[in-house]
Amino acid sequence: MNEKQRLESAQINPADQKSEKDYGQYFQAVYQPPSLKDAKKRGKEDISIHRDFHIPEEMNGFGEGKKFLIRTYGCQMNEHDTEIMAGILIEMGYEATNQTEDADIVLLNTCAIRENAENKVFGEIGHLKPLKLKNPNLLIGICGCMSQEESVVNRILQKHSFIDMVFGTHNIHRLPQIVKEAMFSKEMVVEVWSKEGDVIENLPRSRKGSIKAWVNIMYGCDKFCTYCIVPYTRGKERSRQPEDIIQEVRHLAANGYQEVTLLGQNVNAFGKDFTDKKYGLGDLMDELRKIDIPRIRFTTSHPRDFDDHLIDVLSKGGNLMEHIHLPVQSGSTEVLKLMARKYTREHYVELVKKMKEKIPNASFTTDIIVGFPNETDEQFEETMSLYREVEYDTAYTFIYSPREGTPAANMEDNIPMEVKKERLQRLNALVNEIAAKKNLEYQGQVVEVLVEGESKKNPDILAGYTSKNKVVNFRGPKSAIGKIVKVKITQAKTWSLDGEMIEEAVEVI
Helix, strand or coil, rough: HHHHHHHCCCCCCHHHHHHHHHCCCCCCCCCCCCCCHHHHHCCCCCCEEEEECCCCCHHCCCCCCEEEEEEECCCCHHHHHHHHHHHHHCCCCCECCHHHHHHCEEEEEEEEHHHHHHHHHHHHHHHHHHHHHCCCCCEEEEEEEHHCCEEEEEEEECCCCCCEECCCCCCCHHHHHHHHHHHCCCCCCCCCCCCCCCCCCCCCCCCCCCCEEECCCEEEECCCCCCHHHHHHCCEEEECCCCHHHHHHHHHHHCCCCCEEEEECCCCHCCCCCCCCCCCHHHHHHHHCCCCCCCEEECCCCCHHHHHHHHHHHHCCCCCCEEEEEECEEECCCHHHHCCCCCCHHHHHHHHHHHHHCCCEEEEEEEECCCCCCHHHHHHHHHHHHHHCCCEEEEEEEEEECCCCCHHHCCCCCHHHHHHHHHHHHHHHHHHHHHHHHHHCCCCCCCEEEEEEEECCCCCCCEEEECCCEEEEEEEEEHHHHCCCCCCEEEEECCEEEECCCCCCCCCC
């Protein structure tokens, strides 16, 4: 297919032109490769808010008698995006299925943060090809963060021509039009916006479960850490209006949800893009804590944006959970500088100290990368010593791998893989050691557990989470599912706690 045909295949039916215009001046009807260079130059131009989302009239009932399947890779934000896409398809008349063979639409909602995640997606694309050959009417779409990468889109165009549609993270609200175009087009439909989209409210959602809910409060990231592709795939920071978030949380509370997690690539930068008011995550949390919902969390935060006001609000407790995920990435100031994290080890330690003083029962988890370019043995030891000093409850640990398009990808990846693996092994041993030590403190204690359902390993055992995000397994009636119950811990393991449900009123930790 030549370029002219490619552009024509991505064009929108004239009947849809009016609705496209409603979504602002940034709509691009043809494919333009994501520009990493332009992303770094982006300004603070205004973002429009649209509250008039609707399924186009001609698309109502479009999916009657048909089924869809969405496979999700990556972070909670991707899970949340999947809930929105599922909600849109259900409003179009489609029905969800878990069986690939039964699906009329298969969407792969992808993650670009690590090479391994990308490899999994291309492996799955290979598995889908025989199904497409068997059923030419099957629509296959690639969406999410990988679709925002120029190299990925080019690879799909060149090597996987059986894919029907490719779209990115900024135009999920256009799924009905994209599906329609893919269904009637003879060519691949590609709609990827280099310019991040506006904030679209009133999107339908098919939430996973009725106990815990994700609530996105902002999009994008402006930090540009040298190893991270997210600022390019998710765009600049755009915050939702507080009143829209508060209304959504109130609605969830009214519908019986027990826990809400506020989401953002850099969640505590919320409000920094507001030009008409001074309002941050601390202000939002202070309002949300007054809503009658048992638990409120947020993730993922950046140390640079964790201000004193937010700490003061969290110290009020109540339904604001004391578990704080605070990625450090490295314990070495020199490595942090290479990563462009823009804080020092000393600043990070002081921040944690301040939080522990204001919130004495706070627990901390983190993210750590080992084997970053030029990381010395001494610098890795600084990470180990930081871990011992903070005593995290647990950590998500990773071996560094370069992502095309990031500044770090231009650095020499000069740490041998065997050294990276050895460092990771040592770090994980320390993570396990401190996790076991932390959990041992719960032995004989009584905790409040939000019961999520049956244990995956044993249907006779119930499983749930404490306020500090500890997994607890215990025997109890199925009627406890969806409720917060008191459990006495009888056995502490490295990654979970075992207990017995109690009825009497006792003091909990």
